[in-house]
Amino acid sequence: MKLTYPACFYEDPDTGAYAVVVPDLPGCATGADNLADAILMGIDAASGWVLSELEEGRPIPATSAINAIEPERGGFVSLLVLDMDAYAEKHGNKTVRKNLTLPAWLNTFAESRQVNFSRVLQDSLTDMYRRRQPSPLSPATRGKKPVDNAARR
Secondary structure, eight states: OEEEEEEEEEEOTTTOOEEEEOTTSTTOEEEESSHHHHHHHHHHHHHHHHHHHHHTTOOOOOOOOGGGOOOOTTEEEEEEEEEHHHHHHHHOOOOOOOOOOOOHHHHHHHHHTTOOHHHHHHHHHHHHHHTOOOOTTSTTTTTSOOOOHHHHO
């Protein structure tokens, strides 16, 4: 998921350092010694803010139109582009508990081999995520007949 949020940048005239404030994300502010690093720090701070909300199951704020944001005197507004999939893959660490159902014979087989069910499921889902294809509900595939991979075998 890619998101954009406007951010206000303020240069310190004495040092050339920049402060960054993301108005749509309450309390989200950072800074750096130069503009290039300030942009990167703004992206990191905003991505961390959004990931925290998502991991807690809270909705993320809607983004304001860039022309709706008025910086304080001496500042300017620019958009930050957040790649939440990449950020979550690198920094997300919250876990959730899931129950699962499987045939008794498979459970017996796995337990006799001391299989870590959580690790197998996590590894499998991570592999699926990395190889993911567009969702059947996405505009690119909507209305197309699903492929039955079992029929190919």
